Amino acid sequence: MEPQMNQQLADLHQMWRIRILEETILQLRLAGDVVGSVHLENGQEAVAVGACRMLRRPDAVFSTYRGHGWALARGVPPEKILAELLYRQTGVNGGRGGSAHFSAPEYGFYGENSIVGAGAPIAVGAALAARFDGSGRVALTVFGDGAMNQGGVTEAMNLAAALDLPVVFVCENNKYSELTPINDMVRNPDLSARAHALGIPAVRLDGNDPAQVAAAVGLAITTAEHGRGPTFIEAFTRRITGHYIGDAQTYRPAGELEADEKDEPLARLRHLPGFDEAERRARAEIAAATERALAAPLTDPSTAREHLYV
Amino acid sequence: MEPQMNQQLADLHQMWRIRILEETILQLRLAGDVVGSVHLENGQEAVAVGACRMLRRPDAVFSTYRGHGWALARGVPPEKILAELLYRQTGVNGGRGGSAHFSAPEYGFYGENSIVGAGAPIAVGAALAARFDGSGRVALTVFGDGAMNQGGVTEAMNLAAALDLPVVFVCENNKYSELTPINDMVRNPDLSARAHALGIPAVRLDGNDPAQVAAAVGLAITTAEHGRGPTFIEAFTRRITGHYIGDAQTYRPAGELEADEKDEPLARLRHLPGFDEAERRARAEIAAATERALAAPLTDPSTAREHLYV
Amino acid sequence: MSETAKLTYGGAINAALARCLDQMPETLLFGEDVALPGGVFGVTRGLRKAYGERVFDTPISETAMLGAAVGAAMMGRRPIVEIMWADFMLVAFDQIVNQAANVRYVSEGRLSAPMTIRTQQGNAPGACAQHSQNLEALLLHVPGIRVAMPVQAQDAYDITLSAVANDDPVVVIENRTLYAGAKAEVQIGGPVAPIGGHRLRRAGDDVTVVTWGAIISSVEAAVDSTGVSADVIEAVWLNPFDTEAVLASVRRTGRLLVVHEANLTGGFGAEVVARVVESGVSLRSAPRRVGALDSRIPAAVQLAQAVLPQTSTVAAALVEITG
Amino acid sequence: MSETAKLTYGGAINAALARCLDQMPETLLFGEDVALPGGVFGVTRGLRKAYGERVFDTPISETAMLGAAVGAAMMGRRPIVEIMWADFMLVAFDQIVNQAANVRYVSEGRLSAPMTIRTQQGNAPGACAQHSQNLEALLLHVPGIRVAMPVQAQDAYDITLSAVANDDPVVVIENRTLYAGAKAEVQIGGPVAPIGGHRLRRAGDDVTVVTWGAIISSVEAAVDSTGVSADVIEAVWLNPFDTEAVLASVRRTGRLLVVHEANLTGGFGAEVVARVVESGVSLRSAPRRVGALDSRIPAAVQLAQAVLPQTSTVAAALVEITG
Ligand SMILES: Cc1ncc(C[n+]2csc(CCOP(=O)(O)OP(=O)(O)O)c2C)c(N)n1
Ligand SMILES: Cc1ncc(C[n+]2csc(CCOP(=O)(O)OP(=O)(O)O)c2C)c(N)n1
Ligand SMILES: [Mg+2]
Numbered sequence A, B: 001m002e003p004q005m006n007q008q009l010a011d012l013h014q015m016w017r018i019r020i021l022e023e024t025i026l027q028l029r030l031a032g033d034v035v036g037s038v039h040l041e042n043g044q045e046a047v048a049v050g051a052c053r054m055l056r057r058p059d060a061v062f063s064t065y066r067g068h069g070w071a072l073a074r075g076v077p078p079e080k081i082l083a084e085l086l087y088r089q090t091g092v093n094g095g096r097g098g099s100a101h102f103s104a105p106e107y108g109f110y111g112e113n114s115i116v117g118a119g120a121p122i123a124v125g126a127a128l129a130a131r132f133d134g135s136g137r138v139a140l141t142v143f144g145d146g147a148m149n150q151g152g153v154t155e156a157m158n159l160a161a162a163l164d165l166p167v168v169f170v171c172e173n174n175k176y177s178e179l180t181p182i183n184d185m186v187r188n189p190d191l192s193a194r195a196h197a198l199g200i201p202a203v204r205l206d207g208n209d210p211a212q213v214a215a216a217v218g219l220a221i222t223t224a225e226h227g228r229g230p231t232f233i234e235a236f237t238r239r240i241t242g243h244y245i246g247d248a249q250t251y252r253p254a255g256e257l258e259a260d261e262k263d264e265p266l267a268r269l270r271h272l273p274g275f276d277e278a279e280r281r282a283r284a285e286i287a288a289a290t291e292r293a294l295a296a297p298l299t300d301p302s303t304a305r306e307h308l309y310v
Numbered sequence C, D: 001m002s003e004t005a006k007l008t009y010g011g012a013i014n015a016a017l018a019r020c021l022d023q024m025p026e027t028l029l030f031g032e033d034v035a036l037p038g039g040v041f042g043v044t045r046g047l048r049k050a051y052g053e054r055v056f057d058t059p060i061s062e063t064a065m066l067g068a069a070v071g072a073a074m075m076g077r078r079p080i081v082e083i084m085w086a087d088f089m090l091v092a093f094d095q096i097v098n099q100a101a102n103v104r105y106v107s108e109g110r111l112s113a114p115m116t117i118r119t120q121q122g123n124a125p126g127a128c129a130q131h132s133q134n135l136e137a138l139l140l141h142v143p144g145i146r147v148a149m150p151v152q153a154q155d156a157y158d159i160t161l162s163a164v165a166n167d168d169p170v171v172v173i174e175n176r177t178l179y180a181g182a183k184a185e186v187q188i189g190g191p192v193a194p195i196g197g198h199r200l201r202r203a204g205d206d207v208t209v210v211t212w213g214a215i216i217s218s219v220e221a222a223v224d225s226t227g228v229s230a231d232v233i234e235a236v237w238l239n240p241f242d243t244e245a246v247l248a249s250v251r252r253t254g255r256l257l258v259v260h261e262a263n264l265t266g267g268f269g270a271e272v273v274a275r276v277v278e279s280g281v282s283l284r285s286a287p288r289r290v291g292a293l294d295s296r297i298p299a300a301v302q303l304a305q306a307v308l309p310q311t312s313t314v315a316a317a318l319v320e321i322t323g
């Protein structure tokens, strides 16, 4: 196989891993093993996969509540993610983070955030640290289209631009903020224009194509490495599940979801020879991880008071 | 005289009124009659004067702490402003607002704000009200260059754009935020680009020329009246006094202040035949107002608890 | 014209909002996902359709939303703005504390901000630390803001109306675990009460229990299971707080227990205890507070249970204080 | 190597910051106007020159500043960020409460946020309502954040060091009316103390006065002028709060007065009172609090005086409680 083909298969496999992880989480949630708020990223896997394959060891990812796949793509073992959602001792945070707020710094995953937009300034801080700690770290923060309207995101982008900090701002434009279309909430649907206006190089691309995302993130890393600061990437994608579990998606125009399902990153690759094999491997891996996660003991409630302060 | 000349003289007189009001406040502050934080707008008078002469009765102004001149240009009698700063019963708020946080809604001056950027969303609310109350109100909010980096300002601009609300955003770009040059705090010195990016028509103009400001505000009002929503005006101007009283302006490059003093709106009009006369009239008016304000009784401290709730 | 309807807690709020929109033309209702989608909890369902443009969706811009409410209120509108989770107030707390709270006072009464902020708070199984806080104490330290916390459907209906009709900023803190509970008979259409007051949920002689929020169900269960004779005062309005009612009860019972879901330190329970003991009323035993431990709230249900007050904790406190 | 220097309160903070920058290479110092201008109150003067790029100015973006502190701290830096006025925290309160406070706990200790927020608060003649608040109580209800409030130059020096050296988020609340006061002998260069503890400012037998912040000068004046024999405990650290020291004193004096500049309702004074009475210690008279009235703070000096606690109010309370 050519290298490009290899890469495509590798991406495919990663995307399958995320998809099956998310499907597994959905099943666990419906079965009541996982409780509470869960946000899946089905359909959006290509952004995480394209971006994370370009990241290096010291790089730091800051995602939103929709972050299981980002963690997985960053290298967090699925068992540790599942155990986290199942509140097991073996979870990345022993269940304190849960689906929407876990972190795994040992894998360069500095955590989800359940306050819309709040991860962006924190990523800027991680980039600021890089200026002084010799790590060569680039900080990548991902947020949604709706998050662009949270003032702190603009503040974060401006601060990164003013200080030339190595940040990659990835906006996953999936057209909706919860149940509301982004285009009803902005006048100018080109969200990347806001980054441009702050002096940040910005690109809009097909977020269902991991190669495009990877290319842009690669360029962003180079830009950052050369001391030229932040980059903004608006990646168009669609979630093919509800915003939360139980979201009936009645706000979708007729036919939209069907079209999105045809265009989602895995559907696009159905023709690839390794498609089924990638799925099988991913299923086996996640199934085994699920079994182990379920078998692990729940975190001991007597530890609940620990770690508030040093 | 031609109408244009008349207008110029009227503007000149208004600017003199503001200048002398501010100088008087400075004297009162240095004498200890006024205490605490005072922000003068010497050199920036043309923005307030150009803008306010275009505003109609129902329009609402929301300024910053640097708002004495905006209040005056909006029609608030100088005596009431001075009495406010002197904590007299006859002050617009009986001294509860003081220099940095007073309002006079009966003159369409909905108040200063001492939280950078916080007036912008409030102005959007006043414009929102106009959609339903039949007032035909346009809301004008003025803030500094530095305020552009406060997230709430972007949120406010986007909300106004998304809802097509009648707001005029006036950014007085005086180059400094307190003691720090704006161009060190942004990558792209064109602040109006941010409004553009949100889909808001934006213009950059000479804020030391009341006619340019007036023309832009007039256009903004027409735009708003036609239901086309907000406008952004970046008005370049310079303050020729410190940010606060006592600010020695050591952060200014050599020669800058001198150049600014040559280019400030009153200096520019020194050649006008009515220049001295306008100054005399303004001086007489403000002197009389000061006398009356000083003669008024201090607000009775026993009223301090009133008006917390209805 | 007063009549009754069988409504859930969420339904009662919906009915109250509908009545506000119907009878007060100056009301506006906005927030994230409140209009076309009808709210992420369905509380505002149908209102956009019924009341048109006065009900609208906003961007995810809490600062702009709250600021817009302040500005619209200053101009005579009566905005009702939804902050989806109380935790999200904190991205825009300035607009509540430095802006809304100051409008009337600083303008010497020339301006006012008759706005209502609806939000909901508290822990539910699996919610993360950023969606679990009980933040009423932060608001209760802010002069100029009113705060209510209804739990029963009738109160949710009545308080929503009183809040919207009030001419000052009012924060109504709801609880999402209650929205879709059992239906109850709710008197609708009656006169709008002024703000303030409490509800006596149990009457008794041996201890005064002051509580607010959804945890009242644990308090009631604890009282019932221990058989302690308790006055249970639900402070549905926390500002204004009905200090007199509490003092009158404590004068009789000689004992005070305060229960809230928020963490103890700096919670409003401290204020209740302080007011009671400052009054000089004589107590038969030391007052007590039950609240969450001073901790962040973990997502794991079994850990959250160890942090949040449980019925058993309340019961133990009741027995101890009266024993 | 410990030596002494004559320093103002502001100078002591400057010296402490210089030492931090000098001895802890992972420190960063940033905020609005702190670097090139040296701070609007001059507190950070000279530090940019001495320590270069680790000291820098930021845009007027409190959310980005505080978020950047959180992120840098997670990565092992030790950021010191200045929020020019405590009132301005509120535009970015999320980054303190929902972000910084959660880092260690939610990550099960895998991450931490060793950051220091320096701010200053309180009323000074003529300050407007948005520049006059005392907001410590808001922070003190937030588990995961430490809070200190130094008043004396030595404490300002020591506490700044302890805060920066501590591995959790610490808010140090200064007071601008103190920055340029008289110089005092300050011990510099000594060992860095762990956080916590109180200062006994007066020793006496008839009443325990617990207080914090700049109002301590009114408390001392009131004690001295009335001649009341009072233990005056200054809670320089409010979290951790030295409950034991207060209880030990009250056990002896049998009386408690708490004085703070913040408004009474929901202030931290309530917490102090509640802890004392919950402990069951027997009191000779009802505890009392003195604080600002529950009001916004007017700019007019004569009105502000009517709202804020004065020496005479404290004196009257002392006489009453011991009388
Ligand atoms: C400050 C804040 N406001 C509101 C919410 C509630 N909320 C959670 S997700 C969400 C939509 C976010 O949309 P977008 O940024 O497009 O991300 P997506 O969920 O589509 O990935 C909202 C409004 C929140 N978590 N935080
Ligand atoms: C949220 C907030 N942060 C910081 C301040 C302190 N501050 C007051 S004025 C000012 C500078 C504002 O600069 P700019 O917006 O350019 O307005 P100018 O004063 O130049 O008119 C700052 C930082 C504040 N009042 N509010
Ligand atoms: Mg989205």
Ligand SMILES: [Mg+2]
Binding pocket: B144, B145, B146, B172, B173, B174, B175, B176, B177, B178
């Ligand atoms: Mg400026």
